[in-house]
Amino acid sequence: MKSVYWLQGGGCGGDTFSFLSSEYPDIIELFRQLNVQLLWHPSFSHLSPASHEDLLAQIHSGEQTLDILMVEGSVICGPAGTGMFHTRDGHPRKELVYSLASQASSVVAVGTCASFGGFGVDAVIEATGLQFTKKQRGGFLGKDFTAGSGQPVINLAGCPCHHDVVAGAIVALANEVSLELDEYQRPLEWYGTTVHQGCTRNEYHEYRVEESDFGEMGCLFFHMGCAGPLVPGPCNKLLWNQHSSKPRAGIPCFGCTDPDFPRATPFFQTPNIEGIPLSLPMGVNRAHYMVYKGMAAAAAPEHLKNRKSKV
Numbered sequence: 001m002k003s004v005y006w007l008q009g010g011g012c013g014g015d016t017f018s019f020l021s022s023e024y025p026d027i028i029e030l031f032r033q034l035n036v037q038l039l040w041h042p043s044f045s046h047l048s049p050a051s052h053e054d055l056l057a058q059i060h061s062g063e064q065t066l067d068i069l070m071v072e073g074s075v076i077c078g079p080a081g082t083g084m085f086h087t088r089d090g091h092p093r094k095e096l097v098y099s100l101a102s103q104a105s106s107v108v109a110v111g112t113c114a115s116f117g118g119f120g121v122d123a124v125i126e127a128t129g130l131q132f133t134k135k136q137r138g139g140f141l142g143k144d145f146t147a148g149s150g151q152p153v154i155n156l157a158g159c160p161c162h163h164d165v166v167a168g169a170i171v172a173l174a175n176e177v178s179l180e181l182d183e184y185q186r187p188l189e190w191y192g193t194t195v196h197q198g199c200t201r202n203e204y205h206e207y208r209v210e211e212s213d214f215g216e217m218g219c220l221f222f223h224m225g226c227a228g229p230l231v232p233g234p235c236n237k238l239l240w241n242q243h244s245s246k247p248r249a250g251i252p253c254f255g256c257t258d259p260d261f262p263r264a265t266p267f268f269q270t271p272n273i274e275g276i277p278l279s280l281p282m283g284v285n286r287a288h289y290m291v292y293k294g295m296a297a298a299a300a301p302e303h304l305k306n307r308k309s310k311v
């Protein structure tokens with residue numbers, strides 16, 4: 001039987017809410033089928049404070065094995081590196097992050113704050129991710145950290161991370177399946193393709209049929225700030241509530257799986273020069289892209305250009 005401990009760091013709890021949305025299977029059935037013991041989760045567990053302390057003592061002594069440590073939220077190191085902005089019984093919570101990570105066979109960062117620091121990196125709280133601070137390798141545990149299994153921290157980026165990704169990572173680790181990671185330690189299984197892939201608006205993107213306001217059918221990349229072609233993630237393949245995604249529903253992708261999230265520019269605008277976005281799809285040559293998009297717009301089918309439907 002594998003064991004899981006879920007530690008809450010500096011975050012909003014959105015990844016827990018996402019995980020609670022798991023349906024096929026739900027989280028209780030997931031743990032039951034995997035024969036996984038959830039040692040602790042701050043929202044789901046009913047241990048008394050004293051029993052929780054006993055559990056931590058057992059983990060630290062090695063009496064209780066810790067197979068998978070899931071960390072949600074950033075590690076808060078402020079003020080001045082002390083960590084005293086986020087404490088537990090008068091001690092910096094970051095000490096608990098370090099001691100549990102040292103005991104675990106696998107360490108998983110759930111969400112972008114745990115992975116890369118997220119919203120608190122440039123703030124007075126001095127937030128960092130477990131093994132990255134934005135794009136810089138190192139983070140709280142250091143660039144050379146590996147868990148007991150030999151793998152570095154597994155970053156399940158997203159704000160929040162999709163529940164099927166969290167569940168899938170637990171399934172893999174409970175079965176001791178090694179996950180292949182990209183340069184920012186995100187599993188290629190879910191972060192090997194862009195959010196753009198699978199979007200129902202792809203045909204509009206292809207012919208540069210654009211939207212400049214909400215509520216219609218075109219592509220949101222050119223004016224509305226959609227980051228779908230710029231970032232990896234499964235949002236248009238693993239649908240939210242088994243039903244939809246932000247771009248499918250007409251809301252631009254904010255690029256929440258990117259180490260630099262949240263970006264400095266407004267979420268609902270595309271910074272551009274002469275109508276061509278400053279940031280182009282991954283790996284694209286700017287000059288070629290401008291020629292291609294000009295020709296594509298001229299070739300756009302009438303039924304796309306004359307779209308009338310509301311989403």
Ligand code: SF4
Binds near residue numbers: 218
């Ligand atoms: S709306 Fe976004 S994700 Fe969808 S096709 Fe356009 S750029 Fe891609």
